[in-house]
Amino acid sequence: xxxxxxxxxxxxxxxxxxxxxxxxxxxxxxxxxxxxxxxxxxxxxxxxxxxxxxxxxxxxxxxxxxxxxxxxxxxxxxxxxxxxxxxxxxxxxxxxxxxxxxxxxxxxxxxxxxxxxxxxxxxxxxxxxxxxxxxxxxxxxxxxxxxxxxxxxxxxxxxxxxxxxxxxxxxxxxxxxxxxxxxxxxxxxxxxxxxxxxxxxxxxxxxxxxxxxxxxxxxxxxxxxxxxxxxxxxxxxxxxxxxxxxxxxxxxxxxxx
Amino acid sequence: xxxxxxxxxxxxxxxxxxxxxxxxxxxxxxxxxxxxxxxxxxxxxxxxxxxxxxxxxxxxxxxxxxxxxxxxxxxxxxxxxxxxxxxxxxxxxxxxxxxxxxxxxxxxxxxxxxxxxxxxxxxxxxxxxxxxxxxxxxxxxxxxxxxxxxxxxxxxxxxxxxxxxxxxxxxxxxxxxxxxxxxxxxxxxxxxxxxxxxxxxxxxxxxxxxxxxxxxxxxxxxxxxxxxxxxxxxxxxxxxxxxxxxxxxxxxxxxxxxxxxxxxxxxxxxxxxxxxxxxxxxxxxxxxxxxxxxxxxxxxxxxxxxxxxxxxxxxxxxxxxxxxxxxxxxxxxxxxxxxxxxxxxxxxx
Numbered sequence: 234x235x236x237x238x239x240x241x242x243x244x245x246x247x248x249x250x251x252x253x254x255x256x257x258x259x260x261x262x263x264x265x266x267x268x269x270x271x272x273x274x275x276x277x278x279x280x281x282x283x284x285x286x287x288x289x290x291x292x293x294x295x296x297x298x299x300x301x302x303x304x305x306x307x308x309x310x311x312x313x314x315x316x317x318x319x320x321x322x323x324x325x326x327x328x329x330x331x332x333x334x335x336x337x338x339x340x341x342x343x344x345x346x347x348x349x350x351x352x353x354x355x356x357x358x359x360x361x362x363x364x365x366x367x368x369x370x371x372x373x374x375x376x377x378x379x380x381x382x383x384x385x386x387x388x389x390x391x392x393x394x395x396x397x398x399x400x401x402x403x404x405x406x407x408x409x410x411x412x413x414x415x416x417x418x419x420x421x422x423x424x425x426x427x428x429x430x431x432x433x434x435x436x437x438x439x440x441x442x443x444x445x446x447x448x449x450x451x452x453x454x455x456x457x458x459x460x461x462x463x464x465x466x467x468x469x470x471x472x473x474x475x476x477x478x479x480x481x482x483x484x485x486x487x488x489x490x
Numbered sequence: 491x492x493x494x495x496x497x498x499x500x501x502x503x504x505x506x507x508x509x510x511x512x513x514x515x516x517x518x519x520x521x522x523x524x525x526x527x528x529x530x531x532x533x534x535x536x537x538x539x540x541x542x543x544x545x546x547x548x549x550x551x552x553x554x555x556x557x558x559x560x561x562x563x564x565x566x567x568x569x570x571x572x573x574x575x576x577x578x579x580x581x582x583x584x585x586x587x588x589x590x591x592x593x594x595x596x597x598x599x600x601x602x603x604x605x606x607x608x609x610x611x612x613x614x615x616x617x618x619x620x621x622x623x624x625x626x627x628x629x630x631x632x633x634x635x636x637x638x639x640x641x642x643x644x645x646x647x648x649x650x651x652x653x654x655x656x657x658x659x660x661x662x663x664x665x666x667x668x669x670x671x672x673x674x675x676x677x678x679x680x681x682x683x684x685x686x687x688x689x690x691x692x693x694x695x696x697x698x699x700x701x702x703x704x705x706x707x708x709x710x711x712x713x714x715x716x717x718x719x720x721x722x723x724x725x726x727x728x729x730x731x732x733x734x735x736x737x738x739x740x741x742x743x744x745x746x747x748x749x750x751x752x753x754x755x756x757x758x759x760x761x762x763x764x765x766x767x768x769x770x771x772x773x774x775x776x777x778x779x780x781x782x783x784x785x786x787x788x789x790x791x792x793x794x795x796x797x798x799x800x801x802x803x804x805x806x807x808x809x810x811x812x813x814x815x816x817x818x819x820x821x822x823x824x825x826x827x828x829x830x831x832x833x834x835x836x837x838x839x
Contacts, residue, residue, distance in 0.1 A: 248583075309544075327598065
């Protein structure tokens with residue numbers, strides 16, 4: 234039986250560009266962060282700062298939110314490498330539509346980040362036990378990570394359609410990753426003592442909303458703000474995905490450096 | 491509507507990459523089932539753009555093209571599903587050669603068992619056995635090119651577009667691939683083939699389209715192109731006896747009237763009195779006259795040979811003529827009607 238084109242492209246994305254080492258690093262880095270950073274900071278960070286939980290319990294939902302960046306980077310890089318090695322052009326000359334290729338990238342992102350969510354939760358279990366996630370909480374976590382992944386994937390793909398230099402692409406990607414992670418509540422909460430300018434930047438970062446929403450889902454304490462955050466993420470995801478579609482429509486094929 | 495046996499037909503096809511700047515313009519040609527059409531031209535002549543237009547990778551900005559009965563503007567996936575394309579740029583996935591082949595077949599929906607069988611055939615045919623478990627970046631340039639052609643042949647197609655498929659290949663591999671392509675064409679596969687190696691175009695192609703600055707300047711068989719544009723060739727004649735100086739002067743005069751020149755031996759070399767060499771515009775037409783002339787003067791010919799016309803000579807002649815006419819022009823203009831040869835083998839003049 235012939236799979237639909239989008240699924241064939243997803244299989245190809247996983248087979249061709251995601252080797253074991255890449256996967257281990259992508260999942261291993263946040264997992265190690267949970268184990269090492271969580272353990273060490275739990276001993277020095279007061280639970281009053283992290284909402285009455287251990288630092289590890291604070292960090293695990295942050296690392297779950299982090300998966301949306303991991304997923305976004307995976308498909309952004311996949312696209313970039315396909316473009317760099319002329320596979321985009323080769324695939325477009327075959328029985329595929331550009332929309333299917335883009336759909337394949339997004340589905341790859343979602344699968345990767347959702348698997349990442351599971352891995353992060355499993356890594357956190359020995360330290361914080363199984364999170365008391367309700368069905369709605371699970372839905373909230375998955376929706377948040379999915380929308381966040383589409384946002385970051387869309388952003389990086391849109392970037393990849395416009396740039397013609399690997400150096401430029403990877404420099405911007407690294408900077409963006411660093412900026413988005415460190416200026417969010419993934420590693421630390423925004424408190425009354427956070428400088429106002431930093432707090433403002435934190436709340437302009439979609440990862441902050443994602444991390445906070447996932448923390449609320451883990452604690453089974455949804456508030457209206459979480460649904461608003463989900464709405465903002467959905468809007469940002471739509472905008473970034475729209476930018477990626479626009480980039481694809483105007484994509485210049487042919488070799489790049 | 492395409493005529494019987496025609497699988498590709500373009501009429502005034504053009505692509506403009508900026509207002510008034512055309513990469514291809516007024517391209518009118520056709521391709522028959524089982525035919526191999528060579529696209530020749532200098533760098534930037536529009537060969538790759540033509541391939542990309544015909545494979546729907548680029549939308550034409552003017553003219554029409556029907557491939558396998560479908561308009562390239564609207565054919566989309568249905569059309570591309572019936573094509574094979576080896577692009578000029580190297581493309582690869584980061585898995586072994588063998589896995590690349592089966593993965594590509596999977597993408598095209600080739601059943602797994604069939605894909606395995608085809609992969610074995612392609613690995614043998616393209617001499618990739620030693621590269622089977624290597625990743626493409628560990629291959630030599632020639633191996634990578636062979637792999638890329640092999641990969642495209644993993645699925646079925648009706649027209650195969652090959653954009654410089656033999657770059658970097660050694661002579662043996664090149665011959666092998668050309669022979670294979672020739673066999674596939676006999677089996678009904680139509681092929682559009684671009685190359686800078688004119689000798690292989692001569693060997694392989696049924697017809698040759700020559701592009702220059704985006705325009706089609708010639709479309710014909712290699713033989714016909716050589717005959718019409720091959721330029722002056724050398725004719726050598728060895729007589730049984732020496733020719734007198736007076737007769738040599740007479741011959742020189744007669745030859746000039748027939749657009750031929752009697753060649754003097756290179757400086758410092760002795761000139762055997764029974765050996766003559768000429769450079770003639772129309773060497774074939776000169777031979778009967780030479781036979782008559784020698785008979786009329788009681789001379790016996792021991793050996794008569796004509797330098798073989800090459801496609802390279804014809805190509806250089808065509809490009810030279812057009813560049814001379816185009817001197818000073820910077821933009822691509824519509825080709826004058828008399829630049830195009832009369833339609834042959836289904837060609838649209």
